Amino acid sequence: xxxxxxxxxxxxxxxxxxxxxxxxxxxxxxxxxxxxxxxxxxxxxxxxxxxxxxxxxxxxxxxxxxxxxxxxxxxxxxxxxxxxxxxxxxxxxxxxxxxxxxxxxxxxxxxxxxxxxxxxxxxxxxxxxxxxxxxxxxxxxxxxxxxxxxxxxxxxxxxxxxxxxxxxxxxxxxxxxxxxxxxxxxxxxxxxxxxxxxxxxxxxxxxxxxxxxxxxxxxxxxxxxxxxxxxxxxxxxxxxxxxxxxxxxxxxxxxxxxxxxxxxxxxxxxxxxxxxxxxxxxxxxxxxxxxxxxxxxxxxxxxxxxxxxxxxxxxxxxxxxxxxxxxxxxxxxxxxxxxxxxxxxxxxxxxxxxxxxxxxxxxxxxxxxxxxxxxxxxxxxxxxxxxxxxxxxxxxxxxxxxxxxxxxxxxxxxxxxxxxxxxxxxxxxxxxxxxxxxxxxxxx
Amino acid sequence: xxxxxxxxxxxxxxxxxxxxxxxxxxxxxxxxxxxxxxxxxxxxxxxxxxxxxxxxxxxxxxxxxxxxxxxxxxxxxxxxxxxxxxxxxxxxxxxxxxxxxxxxxxxxxxx
Numbered sequence: 001x002x003x004x005x006x007x008x009x010x011x012x013x014x015x016x017x018x019x020x021x022x023x024x025x026x027x028x029x030x031x032x033x034x035x036x037x038x039x040x041x042x043x044x045x046x047x048x049x050x051x052x053x054x055x056x057x058x059x060x061x062x063x064x065x066x067x068x069x070x071x072x073x074x075x076x077x078x079x080x081x082x083x084x085x086x087x088x089x090x091x092x093x094x095x096x097x098x099x100x101x102x103x104x105x106x107x108x109x110x111x112x113x114x115x116x117x118x119x120x121x122x123x124x125x126x127x128x129x130x131x132x133x134x135x136x137x138x139x140x141x142x143x144x145x146x147x148x149x150x151x152x153x154x155x156x157x158x159x160x161x162x163x164x165x166x167x168x169x170x171x172x173x174x175x176x177x178x179x180x181x182x183x184x185x186x187x188x189x190x191x192x193x194x195x196x197x198x199x200x201x202x203x204x205x206x207x208x209x210x211x212x213x214x215x216x217x218x219x220x221x222x223x224x225x226x227x228x229x230x231x232x233x234x235x236x237x238x239x240x241x242x243x244x245x246x247x248x249x250x251x252x253x254x255x256x257x258x259x260x261x262x263x264x265x266x267x268x269x270x271x272x273x274x275x276x277x278x279x280x281x282x283x284x285x286x287x288x289x290x291x292x293x294x295x296x297x298x299x300x301x302x303x304x305x306x307x308x309x310x311x312x313x314x315x316x317x318x319x320x321x322x323x324x325x326x327x328x329x330x331x332x333x334x335x336x337x338x339x340x341x342x343x344x345x346x347x348x349x350x351x352x353x354x355x356x357x358x359x360x361x362x363x364x365x366x367x368x369x370x371x372x373x374x375x376x377x378x379x380x381x382x383x384x385x386x387x388x389x390x391x392x393x394x395x396x397x398x399x400x401x402x403x404x405x406x407x408x409x410x411x412x413x414x415x416x417x418x419x420x421x422x423x424x425x426x427x428x429x430x431x432x433x434x435x436x437x438x439x440x441x442x443x444x
Numbered sequence: 445x446x447x448x449x450x451x452x453x454x455x456x457x458x459x460x461x462x463x464x465x466x467x468x469x470x471x472x473x474x475x476x477x478x479x480x481x482x483x484x485x486x487x488x489x490x491x492x493x494x495x496x497x498x499x500x501x502x503x504x505x506x507x508x509x510x511x512x513x514x515x516x517x518x519x520x521x522x523x524x525x526x527x528x529x530x531x532x533x534x535x536x537x538x539x540x541x542x543x544x545x546x547x548x549x550x551x552x553x554x555x
Binding site for chain 1: 454467472
């Protein structure tokens with residue numbers, strides 16, 4: 001350990017920003033939690049009310065407007081002590097967030113689509129400065145053409161910005177993810193900003209019965225925020241945002257990467273602790289009926305529920321089908337995914353985003369790349385791009401994909417490698433020619 | 445060095461490995477810019493020359509200099525720190541026209 005590392009462990013408490021943490025009391029939270037009907041936006045707002053960050057800079061945008069509205073009314077009603085900063089754009093919103101976080105504050109905000117796109121420059125500055133903060137993203141398709149409905153385009157664009165990225169399946173999970181996001185991002189091993197994605201309208205505007213945990217229990221779980229590097233501590237002055245010459249830049253990028261790598265472990269630890277406190281356990285992945293599956297769909301976000309329903313149907317008729325839902329795109333849990341996929345014969349990766357000119361959509365690319373080392377025994381991997389701009393994914397579409405996987409297993413090479421689900425008209429010929437990338441099946 | 449005076453100009457062996465650096469390019473050593481000799485950024489530009497015989501000690505140059513390059517002793521300007529002066533010329537502009545104690549001279553004249 002060098003001098004600078006040792007110094008980083010000195011006590012540094014920003015006045016008025018930390019108190020002693022109180023030990024967990026599970027029994028307490030069991031008794032006083034409430035079952036309520038909330039939409040995704042409302043659930044996020046309630047989670048933020050309970051965590052009560054120091055600063056919420058925001059600029060409203062459909063479909064996540066309600067989050068800022070509710071935070072504003074919680075503050076007006078005296079239920080939050082948070083400082084809401086109304087700014088003139090999302091670029092400014094995240095700039096305020098960066099400044100507040102550097103000053104040592106716990107920060108949260110919410111946005112969608114064009115708003116996230118307008119935050120782009122600051123996304124990298126928050127991540128590069130290793131400033132923890134939580135951003136709820138109500139996923140909505142990017143313009144043009146202007147659409148307003150859900151897909152993961154903007155989130156996938158931000159996947160390499162250095163933010164951790166959660167994708168929630170339900171309103172309950174969104175609420176739970178917001179709470180866990182503070183702990184994960186603020187962990188000293190991680191120190192990175194976290195994006196919590198919830199599908200626009202499908203989650204943001206749809207009401208669901210959820211457990212709203214006790215305020216005190218959530219506050220105890222999240223713990224008071226402590227950071228050792230703050231602009232407001234005259235006893236230990238630090239500078240943020242300095243010029244970083246060529247001989248340091250790569251090492252700083254490696255520090256960010258180390259935070260990402262360690263986050264895999266922290267996510268599991270925090271998920272397990274959350275389970276112990278509140279009874280809902282979370283890991284990196286959400287495998288559903290994968291134990292003895294032969295074919296599976298990999299998916300993220302809210303549409304996983306529909307795929308699970310179809311899997312139940314197929315299982316009832318004796319087909320060994322499963323779903324692997326990915327909860328995190330960054331850090332990408334490749335080892336854990338590979339472990340689930342290797343025993344399979346064929347896999348369809350379902351992406352709700354589109355990368356023009358690329359070989360398939362982002363999640364597909366990473367999964368296929370993760371499996372490359374196992375090419376002798378790896379399953380066929382195909383890409384099904386669905387739900388762009390809010391296009392409905394029907395159960396019939398999912399059944400078709402499973403039957404495509406079956407025919408791949410049977411050696412049918414005419415199954416297209418990449419296909420837009422529900423597209424009118426024939427796909428492009430060069431996509432058809434890739435014919436499932438002709439991987440030999442089961443030669444491990 | 446291609447990094448324009450930005451670099452520490454130290455060999456690799458003297459630089460810390462990534463594990464020993466603070467996260468997020470945070471710097472916890474206040475006031476270390478004095479060690480970065482950025483004066484050569486003047487390049488082929490102009491260098492301010494101060495004529496102390498004309499100077500009336502109004503301190504306009506001292507308070508206007510963005511790089512704090514005017515050296516004070518007992519509350520009086522005694523010279524210019526050329527290791528950090530970038531040749532912006534603000535001092536010469538701020539020096540009262542009636543006094544005109546600071547003139548900008550082409551760096552080429554000093555070679």
